[in-house]
Amino acid sequence: MNSLITQINENAAGISIPGIRVFANKVNLLPDGINLTIGEPDFPTPEPIKQAAVAAITNNLTGYSHNAGLLSLRKSVSRHFHQSYGFAYDPEHEILITNGASSGIDAALRTILREGDEVILPAPIYSGYDPVIRLAGGVPVYLDTSDTGFKPDPVRLEALVTLRTKAVILNYPSNPTGATLDRDTTDRLADVLSRHDLFVISDEIYSENVYSGPHISLASYPSLRNQLILIHGLSKSHSMTGWRVGFVLAPRFLTEQILKVHMSNSICASLPSQYAAIEALETCRDIPKEMNKAYIRRRDYAHRRLTEMGLDVELPTGAFYLFPSITRTRLGSWEFAEKLLDSQHVAVVPGGSFTSYGEGFIRISYATSMDTLVKGLDRMETFLHELQP
Numbered sequence: 001m002n003s004l005i006t007q008i009n010e011n012a013a014g015i016s017i018p019g020i021r022v023f024a025n026k027v028n029l030l031p032d033g034i035n036l037t038i039g040e041p042d043f044p045t046p047e048p049i050k051q052a053a054v055a056a057i058t059n060n061l062t063g064y065s066h067n068a069g070l071l072s073l074r075k076s077v078s079r080h081f082h083q084s085y086g087f088a089y090d091p092e093h094e095i096l097i098t099n100g101a102s103s104g105i106d107a108a109l110r111t112i113l114r115e116g117d118e119v120i121l122p123a124p125i126y127s128g129y130d131p132v133i134r135l136a137g138g139v140p141v142y143l144d145t146s147d148t149g150f151k152p153d154p155v156r157l158e159a160l161v162t163l164r165t166k167a168v169i170l171n172y173p174s175n176p177t178g179a180t181l182d183r184d185t186t187d188r189l190a191d192v193l194s195r196h197d198l199f200v201i202s203d204e205i206y207s208e209n210v211y212s213g214p215h216i217s218l219a220s221y222p223s224l225r226n227q228l229i230l231i232h233g234l235s236k237s238h239s240m241t242g243w244r245v246g247f248v249l250a251p252r253f254l255t256e257q258i259l260k261v262h263m264s265n266s267i268c269a270s271l272p273s274q275y276a277a278i279e280a281l282e283t284c285r286d287i288p289k290e291m292n293k294a295y296i297r298r299r300d301y302a303h304r305r306l307t308e309m310g311l312d313v314e315l316p317t318g319a320f321y322l323f324p325s326i327t328r329t330r331l332g333s334w335e336f337a338e339k340l341l342d343s344q345h346v347a348v349v350p351g352g353s354f355t356s357y358g359e360g361f362i363r364i365s366y367a368t369s370m371d372t373l374v375k376g377l378d379r380m381e382t383f384l385h386e387l388q389p
């Protein structure tokens with residue numbers, strides 16, 4: 001073995017491939033495989049957005065932009081959030097355009113974390129935060145939400161705050177549970193968080209995918225304004241996962257620091273993608289509502305089918321995931337997902353890949369066609385019948 005392998009940073013070597021990828025890779029090898037793991041919209045990027053990028057390329061708008069992103073895009077972002085959620089961020093000093101939400105999360109964490117700093121995260125939670133916290137020297141501290149409807153209990157959250165706590169990461173609407181926050185919980189969370197000297201990173205990338213009531217953004221709380229880093233992007237709302245456009249909104253003293261990390265890593269976001277993003281925000285504001293009509297039909301169908309199969313499952317109010325309990329089967333979530341894939345060629349994500357608090361659940365994505373969903377759920381029903389003695 002090459003001895004240099006021992007020289008690799010332990011934090012990088014320790015990253016494991018997320019459960020989503022493991023099962024997606026396996027199912028893709030099966031000609032009749034049904035993939036219910038996918039966390040991206042199945043709709044094509046809308047035509048005007050694609051044409052805006054084509055025009056940018058044709059007109060040779062293919063170089064670097066300002067490190068923070070095109071000012072015209074930052075102005076569109078600022079207007080969009082003001083019109084949609086009522087809060088204002090200054091496009092010149094308080095908004096950064098990043099390579100997807102992921103690079104914004106990474107830049108923000110590497111800007112604020114010191115070795116040994118703790119980051120509190122309600123769990124089960126998206127598996128993308130843990131590795132970047134660890135790479136930045138931080139320590140994830142998970143708050144169990146599996147017995148509080150997958151919403152963080154503010155009192156329990158406060159009990160986890162120590163002298164080492166540097167940040168809290170919140171992700172509502174939630175991947176993987178589909179939970180959203182109600183006004184009362186958000187009020188109480190804002191109250192607790194604003195009393196502590198810590199950063200709040202709120203990843204609201206699914207805010208356009210909310211199916212009951214308005215999305216309540218943590219950025220709408222003036223009491224959090226000085227400590228909040230809002231993460232967003234167009235991957236989910238406008239079916240633009242491959243375009244890599246994300247946003248970081250934060251007070252100036254933070255964006256000035258995060259910008260240096262972002263520019264050291266990637267200089268700027270792709271320029272044609274930034275022109276496409278302006279089009280998305282300026283002329284395609286109703287696209288998410290159209291997509292939501294399809295998501296709601298699929299969600300209701302899948303929820304009914306799972307309930308009829310005897311699985312305990314909350315009706316999700318946001319994002320595009322269902323998170324049914326599989327404890328009835330007495331199988332662990334990895335074992336369940338492996339057996340389902342082996343016997344029925346259907347891939348789902350084990351809840352245990354979203355921290356141990358997701359154990360006993362599986363994640364099913366309904367960002368896939370109704371036809372795929374019907375076939376996948378038919379096969380899951382057969383699987384559950386066969387499991388019974």
Ligand SMILES: Cc1ncc(COP(=O)(O)O)c(C=O)c1O
Pocket residue numbers: 039099100101102103126128171175203205233234235241245246
């Ligand atoms: C909660 C959450 N944040 C961030 C991302 C990554 O977004 P992007 O593709 O814009 O980097 C995802 C992708 O699944 C996600 O679910």
